[in-house]
Amino acid sequence: MIPINSVGADDKKDRAPACEQCKNSDGLNFDFEFAYQPIVNVATRVVFAHEALVRGPNGESAYSVLAQVNDENRYAFDQACRVKAVKTAAELGMQELLSINFLPNAVYQPEACIRTTLEAARKYNFPTENIIFEVTEGEKVLDRQHLVNIFSAYRRMGFRTAIDDFGAGYAGLNLLAEYQPHIIKIDMDLVRDIDHIQAKQAIMEGVVLICKKLGVEVLAEGIETKAERDFLLSAGINLMQGYLFCKPAFKALGKIDEDAWI
Numbered sequence: 001m002i003p004i005n006s007v008g009a010d011d012k013k014d015r016a017p018a019c020e021q022c023k024n025s026d027g028l029n030f031d032f033e034f035a036y037q038p039i040v041n042v043a044t045r046v047v048f049a050h051e052a053l054v055r056g057p058n059g060e061s062a063y064s065v066l067a068q069v070n071d072e073n074r075y076a077f078d079q080a081c082r083v084k085a086v087k088t089a090a091e092l093g094m095q096e097l098l099s100i101n102f103l104p105n106a107v108y109q110p111e112a113c114i115r116t117t118l119e120a121a122r123k124y125n126f127p128t129e130n131i132i133f134e135v136t137e138g139e140k141v142l143d144r145q146h147l148v149n150i151f152s153a154y155r156r157m158g159f160r161t162a163i164d165d166f167g168a169g170y171a172g173l174n175l176l177a178e179y180q181p182h183i184i185k186i187d188m189d190l191v192r193d194i195d196h197i198q199a200k201q202a203i204m205e206g207v208v209l210i211c212k213k214l215g216v217e218v219l220a221e222g223i224e225t226k227a228e229r230d231f232l233l234s235a236g237i238n239l240m241q242g243y244l245f246c247k248p249a250f251k252a253l254g255k256i257d258e259d260a261w262i
Contacts, residue, residue: 014068028076031057032065034050034088034250038256039099039219040142042229044236047259049097049132050253051241052085059250069103078106083120086131092253104146110153132183134162149180155182162219166207173210180214182189183239188222191242193229201235208236226262 016237036050041237056064066095082100089098107113121128137149151161176184186207190209194200211218220232223242233241246254 014226026243028073028080030065030068032081032084033057033059033147034085035059035250036089036094036253037248037253038246039097039115039225039239039241039242040238040245040256040260041238041259042233045098047256048239049099050087050089050094050136052081052101053248054081054101055248056251074103074106077110078103079116082117084119085124086120088251089128092251096127097130097132097160098126099134101115101134101164104135104150106152107146110150111157114157116156129158129160131160132160134164134183134185147175151179151181164221176210176214176216180216181215184217185219185221185241186212186237188242191222191228191232193228194226195225195231199229201231204232204235204237212236220248229260 033055034052035055038047039049039051039125040046041048055064058099068244082102085098085100117131118128120126123132135151154161160183161181162184162185163181164175165187166184184207186204190200190203194204208218217239218237219226219239219241220237221241223229223232223240223244224245229240229244245256245260248254
């Protein structure tokens with residue numbers, strides 16, 4: 001981990017109030033939980049990771065929680081999400097990788113704002129090398145360079161990184177040219193019906209080729225049919241996520257239906 005004292009004095013002064021706010025997760029006036037959805041390696045038929053997906057305290061939608069996030073509580077919410085995702089994963093006995101969505105606009109100084117995550121990993125005995133930080137598609141990225149700086153810092157600290165919904169919004173080729181994460185997740189709109197739409201097939205094959213040259217692993221999300229699965233596997237994509245394999249499991253680790261492999 002990069003020492004906090006490596007940050008410039010002016011930087012520390014400007015960002016100190018935000019970082020103090022990051023530490024105070026008790027300021028939230030709403031509760032939330034997580035559902036975990038498996039990410040599978042179809043080639044080896046094993047669970048590769050679980051993505052932590054925010055839910056209401058009784059399993060309500062992510063929107064019911066995210067609608068309560070604003071400029072006043074964004075920092076506290078982002079930090080509380082990291083801690084609870086790690087804590088719950090450890091309590092559930094997760095042995096695979098854990099993918100945590102984060103809010104880039106809630107991170108003022110990566111080395112400082114990561115402290116609570118490191119503390120939670122130590123407290124709950126969850127290996128930091130098993131954590132993937134995935135940028136959430138739900139928040140507009142106001143400063144792409146800031147996002148690149150966060151990703152680069154997390155990589156230096158030993159975390160894995162992922163870009164979600166590649167091909168949608170900010171998450172396109174320009175971002176990939178600036179930063180190469182460990183994983184890109186293909187937007188489900190591109191995945192849907194890819195087995196019989198030639199234009200989508202051509203785009204996917206191009207993305208796979210680019211990522212292979214850059215050393216980036218491709219993960220296809222939103223898989224709903226075996227035909228989609230089979231085309232993606234033939235295109236060289238092994239990592240997949242979607243209802244075909246398992247729906248998000250509320251406060252639990254999802255189990256893969258054996259029929260999903262056949």
